Amino acid sequence: MLFEDVLEEYLYHCQAKGFTAKTMKNKRQEYKQLRLFLLEKRGINELENITAHDLKSYVRLKQKDGLQPQSIVSMFKMIKAFFNWCVKEGYLKENISKNVETPKVPKKILKGFTESEVQAMIDAFTYKNYFEARNKAIIAMLSDCGLRAMEIRGLETKNLKETTILVNGKGNKERYIFISPALKKILIRYERIKKEYFKDKHSYSKSYFLSYKGDQISHVGLDKVIKEAGIRVGIEDKRVSPHTFRHFFSVQCILNGIDIYTLSKLLGHSEISTTQRYLQSLEDFELIEKAMPSSPLMNIGRAKN
Structure with missing residues (x-):
């Protein structure tokens, strides 16, 4: 054949x-x-x-x-x-x-963002015009939801509800993401400014994040927004990309007590091993801090007391 x-x-x-x-x-x-x-x-x-x-x-x-x-x-x-x-x-x-054997891939540990760096990048944008508000909302959503670049670009307005976002991920697999009050506050102001900016335009895309023409924000456009956030804050020793924000989201979830299986679902991963790779850059002190509450000896007898 x-x-x-x-x-x-x-x-x-x-x-x-x-x-x-x-x-x-x-x-x-x-x-x-x-x-x-x-x-x-x-x-x-x-x-x-x-x-x-x-x-x-x-x-x-x-x-x-x-x-x-x-x-x-x-x-x-x-x-x-x-x-x-x-x-x-x-x-x-x-x-x-x-x-057939394939070459071994060297394990590279991603140098992730700190909480202060992420907050600074969100604060680097204002609400003085549509683009500033849009960029602030993009950085905030990447940080708080861990979306992929294709997911945030393809996000449709109809899929944002009061407290949840319906995300269309890889392979057209859908999942729900929670909208925190901190993120909701930013999105409300963005939506108000967006509505005002496009009120005189006859038609525009159903996408949530739009270009100045009213089209879905492009891959290059999204990349420019993220790079601009890093430039404004002065981040030079780390890769400023959607992947790094996704990594930040993953690490923070684990440090805040979410188990890896739940995190895997939030990220839209089909395999736990994919999620584990996101956690390889946890610093030693973070691992120690995470391990202390789960120490077997520290927890012996707590149920009786």
Whole structure:
């Protein structure tokens, strides 16, 4: 069976499963590169003729091209998913990709924001105009809700209620996030200023955070807002990004007593292991502070007293 034909069927399968446009674009690009490699470098165009050795050669080629270990691992996850599907559909007897090793990814500890830095970034914006109010609300929501960049950009006004936000996450999976009184206060003022700013405009996007034209805020636009917050406060030794705010949210939740399973749901993670990676930058003193209340000896006899 032609490898190209099976790939096409699999991509329609993924589309039917509800994968995002970005994920589908990445899959198509990766599978196209793999197909060309197999055809041009290995002379293979039949699915049954592909071996683990061919896939190992493909990984080595990526390494020679200078692709970073994390990128290779992410790339090969897509390849594994395809071959796993082939086995389930009966096109192959075994998943040949399971015997292919990928490079080990060095563990990098993210240097997170402190509480004072986050508060300073929120305070760095005012309510003097729509953009200042919007930017303040964005930074506050990132800090207090731990949303992904795509989630905060795609947030629709109708999904914000009195005390909750309905978030449409990866793979179109929905989850609810609580709106704290501190965040609500900022959002109320933002909404009032937003309404005034757009009152004379005939139409604008249903998105909650808008550009000056009334369109959904772009990826570049969101990045500029976040970078501006870091510049105004003078943060130079840390990555100022949605991911770092998401990390801040995760660490604060754990330090405030939320268990990792609940946190995983709040973040929209499908696996606990993904959540655990967010917690690797807890400083030693924070771990000690967290561990003290749960000391077995300190808690012995408390129930009796």
